[in-house]
Amino acid sequence: MSESFTPTERTRVVREPQRGAYDRETVYRILDEGLVCHVGFSADGQPFVIPTLYARIGDAIYFHGSAASRMLRSLGVGANVCLTVTHTDGIVLARSVFNHSMNYRSVVALGQATIVEAPAEKLEALRAFTEKILPHRWSDARQPNEKELKATSILRLPLTEVSAKVRVGPPEDDTPDYALPIWAGVIPLRIVADAPIRDERCDPGIPLPEYVACYRA
């Protein structure tokens, strides 16, 4: 397997091309860190963008198809989709309003999504979702039964046309602006997990699992 995806006319980063990345390591890391993706598809000429859970297995992304029920109804299998994952890492305060920005890492994947039919592949995708939400959860929770597996609609998007875009570092101001007496820098942002909240209907005798207590976003 090649170390990089080949940029196409549709995935090559046009604006700020120095921020583009196509290597699998960067793409995988961004995808594997996120919990929610935004899936785009069209129905009757209208684009829709729906947030949904996803997971990567190798060079395929699996995502919950129920979120794309409009797409499934309208287009059936083989629908063109765009799946985007974005992490916002910081607020970039430049001296000029014009150069204000965000530090971010995003992946955009284009292609045709197909419905996963095979029960074994569905189960594997569900396992990946669950382990992505919270490592070690899969073996602790009640496994899906046949009826649930049937009711679960999962789509697969092969990772073929894909690019990442990454902005890191300090603001980039126009040369004369560096002399201005304006504070400039970055406010880093990150997602944190607060203390777990036990379901009121969860028996207090059931201990908080280590993998829940230790979770860090």
Next chain:
Amino acid sequence: MSESFTPTERTRVVREPQRGAYDRETVYRILDEGLVCHVGFSADGQPFVIPTLYARIGDAIYFHGSAASRMLRSLGVGANVCLTVTHTDGIVLARSVFNHSMNYRSVVALGQATIVEAPAEKLEALRAFTEKILPHRWSDARQPNEKELKATSILRLPLTEVSAKVRVGPPEDDTPDYALPIWAGVIPLRIVADAPIRDERCDPGIPLPEYVACYRA
């Protein structure tokens, strides 16, 4: 002005309809809390979903058009777009794998985006972007000059067809599963800001502004 948006066939929440909300207060609050939206549009039959900065002014959303340069090139003005904002508030750990979920708040807005041409409106939108990124920043930073205003591509999407979807609270398990000896509950997630990082090229004599020091995401 009505207190609620009227759901259409395209915006009415079909799956888990009890999570749907159409009142302006809920929609505005979700939009005003976010920093980055995901804009969806189609070009040559392929959907694209691009993260970009945005701000709401009344019943219009302004967003950076450079992110949609493919759209502008392909479709010009009056392009059908979908603009989605999502906050992920928690990981929902149910007893069954099947009922695992996320707590989230999202807004989906559909419509036709148009390019903002009037300099005054552009300036107002830039001010809204900047103040949304960081309140009080606008008056502190160097204001846009005429050249920068011209170089800024901003799109406006009127808020007409819009809906929110909100999931809060504990897991919802099937009745028999509540008897299982499995820990269940929610891990709350939130975005935090870390200590600001001064640009190395920022004179240490320039004090850290109060509005930067006090920033909370």
